[in-house]
Amino acid sequence: MVRNPKTPRESLEFFGPVGALGVMVGLPVTEYGLFALCNPQSGCSLLNWDSTSLASFTFYSWEAFIVYCSWFLFQTVLYFVLPGEVKKGTLIRDGTQLSYPINGKLYVSYFCLLRSILCWHCICDCILRWSVSRAV
Numbered sequence: 001m002v003r004n005p006k007t008p009r010e011s012l013e014f015f016g017p018v019g020a021l022g023v024m025v026g027l028p029v030t031e032y033g034l035f036a037l038c039n040p041q042s043g044c045s046l047l048n049w050d051s052t053s054l055a056s057f058t059f060y061s062w063e064a065f066i067v068y069c070s071w072f073l074f075q076t077v078l079y080f081v082l083p084g085e086v087k088k089g090t091l092i093r094d095g096t097q098l099s100y101p102i103n104g105k106l107y108v109s110y111f112c113l114l115r116s117i118l119c120w121h122c123i124c125d126c127i128l129r130w131s132v133s134r135a136v
Contacts, residue, residue, distance in 0.1 A: 082106045 038044040084103025091097055
């Protein structure tokens with residue numbers, strides 16, 4: 001059995017595991033840092049940093065957590081439920097090939113349908129609120 005050669009260290013993208021860890025840690029730190037340093041009054045400046053803005057901000061939201069988990073569950077259900085042709089992946093080091101469902105077009109169709117339904121619901125709700133407020 002012929003195995004795929006190991007990837008040389010110098011050809012790794014993003015500096016390999018160290019770079020991937022740096023992106024995973026650095027992105028949230030940068031995001032929270034920009035949130036702490038930027039405000040509508042003074043823009044983004046290190047000189048006008050107000051530490052009380054961070055003290056009054058909650059970094060965790062149950063609503064955001066539920067939305068994220070719902071979206072992740074939706075993705076998981078679509079992965080297993082949507083029909084599609086199953087293709088073999090590339091030959092991996094141990095000589096086997098993994099199978100992947102190819103259902104991207106159908107996934108996009110379901111996503112667009114769901115988004116259209118949600119947008120239509122929001123549009124109808126806004127129009128109803130507007131018409132009721134005008135009538136009163």
